[in-house]
Amino acid sequence: MRWTPRGRSRDIEDRRGQGLRRAAPIGLGGLLLLAVLSLITGQDFLSLVDSGSGPSTAPGPTEPYVESPEEAELYNLVSFVLDDTQETWERLLPGYRRARLVLFTDAVESACGLASSATGPFYCPADERVFLDLGFFRELEDRFGAPGEFARAYVIAHEIGHHVQTLTGAAAAVRQAQQRNPSRANELSVRLELQADCYAGAWGHATGQRGILEPDDFDDAINAAAAIGDDRLQRMGGGRVSPESFTHGSSAQRMEWFRRGFEAGRPDACDTFAD
Ligand SMILES: [Zn+2]
Known part of the structure; x- marks a missing residue:
């Protein structure tokens, strides 16, 4: 991705180094x-x-967090992607309301509960925020075998996709349907995840149109989509989905829906609930 650092996003809350201590x-x-x-x-x-x-x-001690040069660079990338995805959604979805992104280390408190870095990145609908420990990107590369800037961008775009689902009401509709019909809970979660992948793809389309995409980017994102297991969102937020049965859909499904969004560049190509 040929991106130019535009400084730090105003929609990022830096809670790194704060940890949590019990009062x-x-x-x-x-x-x-x-x-x-x-x-x-x-x-x-x-x-x-x-x-x-x-x-x-x-919050723990409030000395400013000392970041490494590598983390400073990641901060810039996250800023760029966050702003770029949200500017794209402001064009695609009338009335789009921006989410915020919380950077944290070790542990963080969200309206969806307390989370540790081991949870992985997640979106909490109740406070309309994405939560991210930059250390996850190292894990993405080392443990999930998904290197590359666009793989990282995909992760953020996927979480913003969950925010879009909150704004459109899709997330709430799914939660209601899951309560009415617990036997379909897992399948509905998968459809929600695949739609977030498709939405990430729709943003990818927009980057392609602006000529900032590089030849390997699409493959990097597809690779990340295939590699990442689950981001625990439903476990934390829904409460009804048992971790044992939770799935994001198969790698093939994830790649397919990312590709659909990528090719169409429109959210209406992302009706994962249709069939
Ligand atoms: Zn997700």
Whole structure:
């Protein structure tokens, strides 16, 4: 991909190096102390206590994350792809609303729950954000055998595809259908994944039209589509799909739908629910 760095995307939230640490429980004694202090001083110290239920988490130390030159370069690539995919969708889908992308290391808290880097990149519909640890790209190359910039771009474009499904209502419709008909839950998840692949392809088409595609790019993306197992989105978000039965569809299906989107360049070529 012949891309020119355009600086860092305004839609990226950099939460690298923050990790997560458990907030210390305040305990009954602490609460009493705060209540007494509030009475004495007239200030509401109790409002300082997180009233949320369950274990609460707070961002860790906030020193700026020190990135390697390689990570700085990846940040630029992610910025370019994120902006380019979303500009493409602003043209393809009237009323498109931009997603944000959260960069994290180790672990991150999303509206879909707590996730570790081992989860892989994912999109959380509840907060309309893509979550990505840049370390995944090394894994993509070493473990999944999918090197190349366009393979990385494909990963982001696929996640943005899930955002499109949230905006079109396809994701919600699938969740409802899965609840009505649990025996079809897995099949419907596969169709949703294949549509995200097709949407990634539709973006690939747009890059081709602008002449920034290089000869190997299509193959790199197809290779990545075939290599990546699952991005755990449905496991985290849907809750109804058991990990054992979860699948993204066969490699052949994934390649086929990416190719369809790539050739058509239109989202209406991506009706994976039709047949
Ligand atoms: Zn996916």
